[in-house]
Amino acid sequence: MKKWKILAAAAALALASGVAQAADKLKVGFVYVGPIGDHGWSYQHDQGRLAIEKALGDKVKTSYLEKVPEGPDAERALERLVRSGHKLIFATSFGYMDTVLKVARRHPDVKFEHATGYKRAKNVSTYSSRFYEGRYIIGRIAGKMSKKGMAGYIASFPIPEVVRGINAFLLGAQSVNPDFKIKVVWVNTWYDPGKEADAAKVLISQGADIITQHTDSAAPMQVAAEKGVYAFGQASDMIKFGPKTQLTAIIDNWGPYYVKRAKAVLDGTWKSEDTWGGLKTGMVVMAPYTNMPDDVKKMAEETEAAIRDGKLHPFAGPIHDQEGKLRVKKGEVLSDQELLGMNWYVKGVDDKLPK
Amino acid sequence: MIWLEKRPAPSRLWSVLSPFAAIGMALVAGAAMFAVLGHDPAEALYVYFLEPLTSAWSIEELIVKATPLAIIGVGLAMAYRANVWNIGAEGQLVMGAVAGSVIPVLLPGWNDPTALLAMLLLGALGGALWGWIPAFLKNRFNANEILTSLMLVYVAQLFLDWLVRGPFRDPGGFNFPKSVTFEGWHVMPAISGRVHLGTIIALLAVAALWVVLNRMRYGFEVRVMGSAPRAGAFAGFSAARVTSASFLLSGALAGLAGIGEVSGSIGQLQPSISPGYGFTAIIAAFLGRLGPVGVLFASLLLALTYLGGESAQLALNISGKTAQAFQGMLLFFILAADTLVNYRIHFRRPGAGEGSAP
């Protein structure tokens, strides 16, 4: 019994001194819904965390909790981060939304950043990335590179973000080839390489000669490489999996935003805001354009520049939905609000959405 | 060479000591593992096992995490005693959550204590009905319940996914897959911090099932059919009836846990409402030696391993994977230590004993 007391005391002392040392540093916490070993969504967020460490060095100490399911475990994870002294916490999944607000209410001195959400508070900011800008670009590339005029889209779950991506992709493709078609397969998972590979094979056998995905693994890229069709990478640069196959990839680049917010907390200038950054702010980065003829590359670069400068908006009218109804008039663009809750397909998508 | 000798009666001493023996072994192995990974073993073990017990918040969280495990576990323990293998508690949990959520989603105006009661009853009913399917298929078609109950888990999860993206989706939720947020009496009343009514239900379930197992005819039936089915048949006990009853009971409890989680801890219906409670409860059932009180303690112990793992992730920069691996190892040790309760271990040189030593 005595030995335990000494052990416990020693351990407590060690922990306490550790805490004292960190008192001057800003502790930044991260909650990931998946493993950082998914090489996709959570992995890229973790790269953002590493960017903070690199940029701010001694001034910060970061920690993370991975594979935290949405629900009561998330609340506990957030509380735990708060209680261990973290003053800036990034919650990187939409499903954490109400949990973040609950915990934030209890701890007004801690700042929370919620990814892809839409509810804010005095100490809760939201942030997301305009991936759809990237989708528009790759749609245009697909329109030029596809001989059959048909792309296969491997989608995870029918949430607005994914629907936005599909729409933007098709609009981009249609701007180059008005008869462009896409086939969508929902694999009902964010990553399962086997299932994603199966979906890619099925789509290719149905005639798609371009593959794009909104799932995390590089399996579709590998299948595309094997079958000799082109593909686009998702969330991270997948060129290694398809050196002759990848045309480009949409890369989630959270680093700059994360560093900015951490600095803001250090400077005392942090405010609750909603950030929806895209190409312009560098939150979306395109992987180098490869495996395409020079004129397509030029078009892609020009499109990217135009979107960045605000001259081109992926969702600029006129846009009709699947039923033929005019959703966006000529000369107008879809508002952020409408984009956030997007639940309809543009004309030309071969699929139905749940109502 | 190691061999076991069955004790004439389970050892009372080891019943109490075995968890400590387990932790002792885990300490040694864990210390080695942590040392190899470059962490201070003493600190690591403190963080894992003791630190979660040092703050009121942490103990509350322990209870919150253990509650659904206990509710589901006691029901599963009864089923397993009767050799009815309900592996589908996770699916029954989901269907119970769905059934109970019908009220806040479809009848939001009904918001008083009776509504909450109705939610709980519906939850139990939903889980029981989903659990009845494998029982029916077994009784009528002789279809093995391990498979049917497991397959139905996936079906239930996909059904929930479809529901929250379609009919049950919150119209004011920007088309994100979640139901309306529950309010008022649709939320389980809190007792202290995050501990809610579900914990009371868990304790009631443990008590109730103890009574059933030890004092009621059905409990006797379960124990007989589990260990000596032919004797049971002679006594007029029906295997089909026990199968149905086991699934209905464990399904109802799982459903109750499901609506409890959705209404108490989450506050709305969403595609993912359980991090595998239905499966972890299986471990709890066996760790608790299939007895209601044991399951309660086992649930707490399991919750501790989860909390300790999280704590370690932060305090020691250990990855979640290490925590998971350590959890598996810990379970190994607990199970091994448990052997001492029913058996005496002998060590002996090969060749020095009787004939066919294993």
Place this chain on the structure above:
Amino acid sequence: MNGLEAFLLTVITASTPLLLAAIGELVVERSGVLNLGVEGMMVMGAVSAFAAAYATGNPWIGVVAGAAAGALLSLPFAFLTQTLATNQVATGLALTLLGLGLSGLLGEKFVGQPGVPLPKLDVPGLSDIPFLGPVLFGHDVLVYASFAFTAGVMWFLFRTRAGLVLRAIGVNHTAAHALGYPVVRVRYLAILFGGALAGLSGAYLSLSYTPQWIENMTSGRGWIALALVVFATWRPLRVLAGAYLFGAVWILGLYVQALGFGLPSQLLTALPYIVTIVALVVISRNRTLTLTNTPASIGIPFVPDR
């Protein structure tokens, strides 16, 4: 490549990991042991195979490493359940946890690296026959191995004395022990075999199906394999049928989606599970078949009286 050919090839790829793991577990369960740790052994096999192939540049070493890892991981399970008579269900679940955690640790530096794929068989002449060529002769060694193991297990269980002993032990270990059969030793071997095959199944995932490693890439296939063993009433040919039924319905669901009929994707994803239940119900009507094939001592710890 025409539609049917593509369909068959995709189904074969999807069903092979299920078949490999299930055949191994069938032997284990026939000997009277329930090992719920298939998912853990499979994922360890996947990461080990990937790591070994990546490090040496040789996928064959990866195959061996995968099988070895699966078998190695099954050892503590065997020791606990056979020598210490612990509860098999709980021990198997613990094994899964251990396997998932360990594999994540081992695989950390391999995330994001393309792997070394297993070469596909290319029989000059035969592989070029339209349709039959690729379908019959264009696969990698593990696909053929899955069929070979199925046949081998069938032969072993039903045509050899050793197989008869194993089955006898599974039906009644007390009687088998009384007859002098080495119950524990046979079970140890069966468990190791099952572990090796689960590891092989994992190796197939990371070396052939999708040559890469990401955490948890087995995604529940181990559980499906377990269910398939039960589905097949512990008969090898039925395991084959079950694995392919499951794979085919899954791929069919994807085709239906791609064709754009507008059926909810959740329904199509749920179809393999529903179809398996229905098929099981149909098969199980024959009670005699079930009774004669069920290893009655499954899950019951064996401790010989002295």
